[in-house]
Amino acid sequence: MTRRFKVLVLALVMLLVTAGSTVALWARHDREEPVTVLGTWTAGQADRFETLLRGFGIPFRYQGTAAQREVLLAKVQAGEPPDIVIMPGIGELAEYADQHLLEPLDDLYDPREYGAPWMSAASPSDHLYWVPVKADLKSVVWYRQGAAPARGPAPLRSWCLGMGDDGASGWPGTDWIEDLVLQRAGPHVYEQWARGTGGTRWWRSAPVRAAWDAWAGLLRQDRAAAAHALLTDHRGDPDGNGLLFDAWGGCTLEHQGSFAPSFYGDEADRARMTDSAPLLPGGGPVRAHEVTGDFAALFGDSPRARALIRRLASAQGQRRWAELAGAGVFSANRRVTVEGGPVARGIARRLGAGPRCLDASDVMAPAVRDAFYEAVLLTLARVAAGQDPGIAGLLQDVQRVQDARSAHTAGGGAAPRTVCSTE
Numbered sequence: 001m002t003r004r005f006k007v008l009v010l011a012l013v014m015l016l017v018t019a020g021s022t023v024a025l026w027a028r029h030d031r032e033e034p035v036t037v038l039g040t041w042t043a044g045q046a047d048r049f050e051t052l053l054r055g056f057g058i059p060f061r062y063q064g065t066a067a068q069r070e071v072l073l074a075k076v077q078a079g080e081p082p083d084i085v086i087m088p089g090i091g092e093l094a095e096y097a098d099q100h101l102l103e104p105l106d107d108l109y110d111p112r113e114y115g116a117p118w119m120s121a122a123s124p125s126d127h128l129y130w131v132p133v134k135a136d137l138k139s140v141v142w143y144r145q146g147a148a149p150a151r152g153p154a155p156l157r158s159w160c161l162g163m164g165d166d167g168a169s170g171w172p173g174t175d176w177i178e179d180l181v182l183q184r185a186g187p188h189v190y191e192q193w194a195r196g197t198g199g200t201r202w203w204r205s206a207p208v209r210a211a212w213d214a215w216a217g218l219l220r221q222d223r224a225a226a227a228h229a230l231l232t233d234h235r236g237d238p239d240g241n242g243l244l245f246d247a248w249g250g251c252t253l254e255h256q257g258s259f260a261p262s263f264y265g266d267e268a269d270r271a272r273m274t275d276s277a278p279l280l281p282g283g284g285p286v287r288a289h290e291v292t293g294d295f296a297a298l299f300g301d302s303p304r305a306r307a308l309i310r311r312l313a314s315a316q317g318q319r320r321w322a323e324l325a326g327a328g329v330f331s332a333n334r335r336v337t338v339e340g341g342p343v344a345r346g347i348a349r350r351l352g353a354g355p356r357c358l359d360a361s362d363v364m365a366p367a368v369r370d371a372f373y374e375a376v377l378l379t380l381a382r383v384a385a386g387q388d389p390g391i392a393g394l395l396q397d398v399q400r401v402q403d404a405r406s407a408h409t410a411g412g413g414a415a416p417r418t419v420c421s422t423e
Helices: 003-031 043-054 068-077 090-098 171-185 187-195 206-219 223-230 265-270 303-313 315-325 342-352 366-384 391-408
Strands: 035-039 060-064 084-087 131-137 140-144 271-275 289-298 356-358
Touching: 035 043, 035 068, 035 303, 043 060, 043 303, 043 315, 068 084, 084 090, 084 303, 090 289, 090 366, 131 303, 131 315, 131 342, 171 187, 171 206, 171 289, 171 366, 187 206, 187 356, 206 366, 206 391, 223 366, 265 271, 271 342, 289 303, 289 342, 303 315, 366 391
Parallel strands: 035 060, 035 084, 289 356
Antiparallel strands: 084 289, 131 289, 140 271
């Protein structure tokens, strides 16, 4: 064999080895599927969230939808859940955890960076099944700059009301009931009601009935406004500046969470905020603030999915998310500080300290939550039609759902043991 021939053979062998390695590399690459993430953020906020995820260097595929609960249920029933879901309903996440569909996050973040009431330690084994990746403040009212409300309960004509949503409608009404229970009865009663514990049939209790009567009494002041609220999206017109700045009927106040400025468009800088308690029916001092969040949970246990959760929950990831998302996005991570004007600082201060309680309907089991939504919408519809809302019957119906759920989960479950914090 000549030297020239040997060289050609060696070159051919090296070419084949290289080609084989390349084929193997591409085959392995094709098998490395991107991490699938299902969330509620759409449009501009979805774009910013995807920018955040790209910065992690982990291949992903994000789907944002306002009908997330329905989409997730369909995917789970089809046996194809997303790797990661981000949603506000920790009661719903607890049910998935009870069905052994969620992976624990125990080693993916330090719960001390979040603390109560954000921590998810719940089950007897104290596994962590979710982590808040965005926090929102409730128990507040928005008004226009220069038009601060008087101290005292506000009449219905002052309130901008919208009960509609792309997904589950009715939650803006449950926010009213929750805030009334919290401010009138305090965090202890509120927590037992939200969790369905304490040996009391809470939906038929005096604190819940009194809050519901107060809200219905407010609605009865103007049947036309009640009817309008039933047909109005809580965000206002798609191309408008939210209910507060595109005011129907001259409303000047909006009982809405800290995310409200995202609806106000060019007018967002003119929005101001105050505590809701003095303005609610009956008025009174602030006893606590309701808070909510978007919580990430893990259906898939791939190293990439776990790495994405770890980076998203970290102080660095949370800080970057707040920077990208801009005004209206806050973190529950204690290591993330907020820079901004007095409104942003006021929201951050209330989110980070003092009596705080998780949104009650978010904590409730999905069946109870849905019955709560339905009862609120029926109250509004009956008042708008000039009928007796039949509150006792509506609350009895929700209690039946709660009783059935309690019997089904007797002995524990992954639902959170702590709803309120006094830190």
